[in-house]
Amino acid sequence: MAKSLSNIELNLNQFSPIAQSALQHFNLSARQEKVSFEKGVWANETPPAGYIRLRGNAQNPVFLAATQAALGAHIPCLACTSIKTEFGSLYWLSIDEWLIVTSVESRATLQAKLEQSLTGIHSLVADQSGGMTTIKVLGKHAADALSHCTVYDLHALNMGKVVGTSFGKLSVFLCADHDGYRLLFRRSFADYIWRYLERAAEPYGFAIANLS
Amino acid sequence: MFVITCPHCCEAREEEEFHYEGEAFIARPVDPEAESDEAWGDYLFTKKNPKGWHWEMWNHATGCRKILVLKRNTANHIIAGSWTLSDARKEYDNERATA
Numbered sequence A: 001m002a003k004s005l006s007n008i009e010l011n012l013n014q015f016s017p018i019a020q021s022a023l024q025h026f027n028l029s030a031r032q033e034k035v036s037f038e039k040g041v042w043a044n045e046t047p048p049a050g051y052i053r054l055r056g057n058a059q060n061p062v063f064l065a066a067t068q069a070a071l072g073a074h075i076p077c078l079a080c081t082s083i084k085t086e087f088g089s090l091y092w093l094s095i096d097e098w099l100i101v102t103s104v105e106s107r108a109t110l111q112a113k114l115e116q117s118l119t120g121i122h123s124l125v126a127d128q129s130g131g132m133t134t135i136k137v138l139g140k141h142a143a144d145a146l147s148h149c150t151v152y153d154l155h156a157l158n159m160g161k162v163v164g165t166s167f168g169k170l171s172v173f174l175c176a177d178h179d180g181y182r183l184l185f186r187r188s189f190a191d192y193i194w195r196y197l198e199r200a201a202e203p204y205g206f207a208i209a210n211l212s
Numbered sequence B: 001m002f003v004i005t006c007p008h009c010c011e012a013r014e015e016e017e018f019h020y021e022g023e024a025f026i027a028r029p030v031d032p033e034a035e036s037d038e039a040w041g042d043y044l045f046t047k048k049n050p051k052g053w054h055w056e057m058w059n060h061a062t063g064c065r066k067i068l069v070l071k072r073n074t075a076n077h078i079i080a081g082s083w084t085l086s087d088a089r090k091e092y093d094n095e096r097a098t099a
């Protein structure tokens, strides 16, 4: 008994988890190409990022001041808007909910700053890095391909706008960038969303984009 | 398919983004333990189900995930308006006061 327990201890010491892409089985990085005009739709999963979910009362000036102090930026309080900051992006998700996307390296520091700044204020700060991922879609037919996947009218999606909408039978946050679209969603949706997107994009000419 | 304006997202969206949540403004008994089975069953299961104007709740399920209230005509599917719960309550009370 004692022996097997110490074995478990040993294994735990050796346990060093590494974050793996939710689309790992598609081997995207080996199949990616330089983006060109030859294909109508390009897509790829973006590199791992730090995702922080922030909740609080947008009507409460104390909450707003505290988040501003921690982030060095005002959280977007206008529906369906996002902003770029020096640490990454801030997305409005709901009247009391925001998504902060930053680098894997700066996530912990930023989260600690937020938590400290929001101490005693009714709010929530949660690390969702393990639970979320992003797919970037670009190309001249990106909107055409996405129109097969979502009910949202892509013509209404101006740059920087973020909307929670459908993707097949699932839901995603869809955001327009200067060079295409960004799909932010739960990691467990990744397989379904990738296959769906690939199928929808195929008639327009689809390839996996080298995003770096 | 309905096009529903979400008062939180401030935008008209497809019905597919929403979940129906049933009749709005059914008052929950203040003391459920004290209710008779009939009264409690009535609270849970008896709905107005009118032909005509109906005040109902929807959840913007893929979007902001908040509840909103629609006034919808069940006979011709015309939507008179959509509000947040608190704004709709005022409209609803006004309508009942003037009826």
Ligand SMILES: [Zn+2]
Residues within 6 Å of the ligand: B006, B007, B008, B009, B010, B060, B063, B064, B065, B066
């Ligand atoms: Zn909404």
